[in-house]
Amino acid sequence: MKKTLIPALLASALLAATPSLSFAQAAPAAAAAQQGQASKAVMDASTRILTSLQQRRTEFRANPAVLREFINSELNKTFDRDYAARLVLGVHGRGASDADVKLFADAMADNLMQRYGSALLEIQGKPTFRLKNESPLPGNRGVRVSTELIRAGNEPTPVDYLMRNVNGQWKIFDVMIEGISYVQTFKTQFDAPLRQKSIQQVATELRNGSMQAGQAPRGK
Numbered sequence: 001m002k003k004t005l006i007p008a009l010l011a012s013a014l015l016a017a018t019p020s021l022s023f024a025q026a027a028p029a030a031a032a033a034q035q036g037q038a039s040k041a042v043m044d045a046s047t048r049i050l051t052s053l054q055q056r057r058t059e060f061r062a063n064p065a066v067l068r069e070f071i072n073s074e075l076n077k078t079f080d081r082d083y084a085a086r087l088v089l090g091v092h093g094r095g096a097s098d099a100d101v102k103l104f105a106d107a108m109a110d111n112l113m114q115r116y117g118s119a120l121l122e123i124q125g126k127p128t129f130r131l132k133n134e135s136p137l138p139g140n141r142g143v144r145v146s147t148e149l150i151r152a153g154n155e156p157t158p159v160d161y162l163m164r165n166v167n168g169q170w171k172i173f174d175v176m177i178e179g180i181s182y183v184q185t186f187k188t189q190f191d192a193p194l195r196q197k198s199i200q201q202v203a204t205e206l207r208n209g210s211m212q213a214g215q216a217p218r219g220k
Contacts, residue, residue: 038163038170039134042145046129053120064142067121071113072165080164080171081105087173089185092194102197107206111213116147127151135199137162142173186213 053060053071075081081176084091085105093101132146142164148156162174174183193202194213207212 036134038143038165039131039145041078041163041170042147042161042172043129043131045074046147049074050127050129054126057121061118063120067118068113071120072109073110078172080166080173081109083164083166083171084173084183086192088186089194089199090187090191092191092199096199100203102205104199104206107203108213111206111209111211130156143170189213 056070060070082098082102082105085101085108086096088108089096089101089104128150130148130150132148134143134145136143142162145161145163147159147161149159150156158176158178160176161172162176163170163172165171174181176182190202193205197205202211206213
C-alpha cells in the first residue's frame, strides 16, 4: 500500500530524511498566525478532496479523464510542483531554465497520475486526516504540518507536509509518509538517468512511458 500511498496522497495533494525539529524560542505572533493558515490549508484541502472522491467515485471510475482533470486542478491549487521539481533535480537542475524545470515537473506529475490516480478511488470507508502539530522549517524555508491519515481497521499513518508561502498562499513542496519523502525518493531515482541524459530527454521518456516515476530505471 505504501508504494501507491505516496503518489495517491500527492495526487490528492492533500495535494497537496529531515529529523523532527525543536526550537528554544517561540515564533513571533505574526509568524504563528501564518503557520496556522498553513495547517488550515492542508485540512481544508484534505476535507474537500476526500469528500469529492467519495461523492464522485462512480463518475471518476467511469471516466478516468475526468479524474485526471480533477487531480490536476487540485495539484495546481495546493502543490508547488516546479519548486519540488527543482529539489528533485538537485545538482542536475543548477542553471536549468524555468521552462526545462516545468517540463520535468509536469512530465513527472502526469506520469505518476496516469499510473496511480486510480489508487485514490480504492481507499475504502471514510478516511480522515487528524492535525497533530505545525513547526517551522530551518532557514525560514516554511513550515512542516504533521497529520495522521485515519482509516477504519488500520493504524494511523503519519503524513507530514512541508510547505512554503508563495505570494501569500501556502503550498506543499514535499510529502513525507511514515518518514518517506516524496522529494528524496525521486531525487534518488532520477540521479542516474540525469547523469546520462538531459532534463528534456528524461522528461520525454516520462511522457512516453519508457521511464516510470517510482520505479528503478531499466538499463543504462
